[in-house]
Amino acid sequence: MKKTALLLASLLIGGTAWAQVPVPAAKQTTPTLLTGATLHVGNGQVIEKAAVAFDNGKITYAGPAAGFNAGATAYDKVDVSGKHIYPGLILPNSQLGLTEIESVRATLDQQEVGIFNPNVRSVVAYNTDSDITPTLRSNGVLLAQVTPVGGMISGSSSVVQLDAWNWEDALIKADGGIHLRWPGLVQMGDNSPQAQQRKQQRDAGLQQLSALLAEASVYKNQKNDKQNLRMSSMTGLFDGSKKLFIHADYGKEIIEAVRFAQKAGVKNVVIVGGGDALMVADFLKEHQIPVIYSGVHALPARAGDDVYLPYKMPGYLQKAGILFCLDYDASLHGTRNLPFIAGTAVAFGLDKEAALSAVTLNAAKILGVDNRVGSLEAGKDATLIVSEGDLLDMRTNKVALSFIEGRKLNLNDKQKYLYEKFNHKYEVGK
The missing domain is CATH 3.20.20.140 (Metal-dependent hydrolases)
Incomplete structure (x- = not known):
């Protein structure tokens, strides 16, 4: 019985260690509005202090924040000031x-x-x-x-x-x-x-x-x-x-x-x-x-x-x-x-x-x-990224938020898991 218990425990631990692919995100249910960031449309256009709104997986607005009119729609507002929004x-x-x-x-x-x-x-x-x-x-x-x-x-x-x-x-x-x-x-x-x-x-x-x-x-x-x-x-x-x-x-x-x-x-x-x-x-x-x-x-x-x-x-x-x-x-x-x-x-x-x-x-x-896809324009899929800095520079590329068809992604991955695991190990050992 002890051997059986140990085997089951080892299998469970192994499964936890390697199950690094996040569950796919649920379908978008709430209209979302990202405001304050620099918008890189993808077609060469750059808009400072922009807003990007999307609902049911589609972009409804992408342009200057000052020109956005929410109307009667209640948006889940996310302040991303100082960051950059890019197409996926x-x-x-x-x-x-x-x-x-x-x-x-x-x-x-x-x-x-x-x-x-x-x-x-x-x-x-x-x-x-x-x-x-x-x-x-x-x-x-x-x-x-x-x-x-x-x-x-x-x-x-x-x-x-x-x-x-x-x-x-x-x-x-x-x-x-x-x-x-x-x-x-x-x-x-x-x-x-x-x-x-x-x-x-x-x-x-x-x-x-x-x-x-x-x-x-x-x-x-x-x-x-x-x-x-x-x-x-x-x-x-x-x-x-x-x-x-x-x-x-x-x-x-x-x-x-x-x-x-x-x-x-x-x-x-x-x-x-x-x-x-x-x-x-x-x-x-x-x-x-x-x-x-x-x-x-x-x-x-x-x-x-x-x-x-x-x-x-x-x-x-x-x-x-x-x-x-x-x-x-x-x-x-x-x-x-x-x-x-x-x-x-x-x-x-x-x-x-x-x-x-x-x-x-x-x-x-x-x-x-x-x-x-390919650019952030009204009518296209809300497949986009919010980065804390320049996405094309490895020194500043830090993806804070990602959406595919309006669904907010879990950005965990195997490399991040291993970093956290061994960072904890050596921090505890100090």
């Missing part, structure tokens, strides 16, 4: 909820077997109980694009909000785009057997891809008694209801991939990665191709490049007139640093409000959810 940050191109511990295979569900998997839906594997998710919310990241990897066509991505019981509740936009991993070019002049083999594999893969897209284009115009999931998953590429996210970095590959997609009849293309986006800026601007830029905290691609080029790239893209947003591809556990990626770009020439747009409104536009 959006993390694109992420395996959040699909990957937990890289060394534990049972926690990995970001990739399907095979080369062409357009019908794979990453969102159905999205784990809302990930320990990583609360750490993102603590830094202001409230939405993410759940993206599969692997093969040439990895599958479809969806946009989710980061406070939900299950993937159905988390959905903001389902299956908004299909992800194509563009095969790298083989270096010219390399006549080695290995290079020739890679070239043959690349050519064969592109031929198969071309045939697959052609078949899907024909399929969309046919009446079929039985649905072909592989084909039907791609029909949205040809009417513009889905985007093709092409993962490519080098300039020649970007141009080749875009032309390939356009020739196949694909309406909307987005470049993910875009290391050489500046080199092909005129081409991207001409064809109105947006970029999810992945390499701010990375080394330059070439030995002769300016060592600070990755830091400066967002500023250059802004000046070139290219619609872009930022992601964090260094590590999944580091994605909570998304605001600081934007902060680095500010330090190297990008306007601060433009940097905010690069992780809010621009991301929302590229992912096709700007009708709901």
Whole structure:
């Protein structure tokens, strides 16, 4: 009996120690008014001494506090004077909820077997109980694009909000785009057997891809008694209801991939990665191709490049007139640093409000959810953050309040729990 009691006690203690994902917040029931803070709308506009009101999960007012009229509505007023209000940050191109511990295979569900998997839906594997998710919310990241990897066509991505019981509740936009991993070019002049083999594999893969897209284009115009999931998953590429996210970095590959997609009849293309986006800026601007830029905290691609080029790239893209947003591809556990990626770009020439747009409104536009999120405007979701200081500066980023669709979030996470635990341990030991 003693052994049994000890075992139960140890299990209970362990469960308490690791149960760090807070219960999702309840639906908003009381109209809320935030007053006195500096409002960063997300579209470049900044309003001092602002007010933001929201009810039933939607923003009803966002502007100067002096211009707000409550009317007959009784608001729960929260004084946030001296603080800053921002839209919830959006993390694109992420395996959040699909990957937990890289060394534990049972926690990995970001990739399907095979080369062409357009019908794979990453969102159905999205784990809302990930320990990583609360750490993102603590830094202001409230939405993410759940993206599969692997093969040439990895599958479809969806946009989710980061406070939900299950993937159905988390959905903001389902299956908004299909992800194509563009095969790298083989270096010219390399006549080695290995290079020739890679070239043959690349050519064969592109031929198969071309045939697959052609078949899907024909399929969309046919009446079929039985649905072909592989084909039907791609029909949205040809009417513009889905985007093709092409993962490519080098300039020649970007141009080749875009032309390939356009020739196949694909309406909307987005470049993910875009290391050489500046080199092909005129081409991207001409064809109105947006970029999810992945390499701010990375080394330059070439030995002769300016060592600070990755830091400066967002500023250059802004000046070139290219619609872009930022992601964090260094590590999944580091994605909570998304605001600081934007902060680095500010330090190297990008306007601060433009940097905010690069992780809010621009991301929302590229992912096709700007009708709901990305900026703080009347009619949009009340998905927002209150920070005690500049959200993009790691020295002053301190999120005091967060709301998703008007629901006030619990901002506890595993890192905060461990800090409190060991702070108590060593304080007691003094």
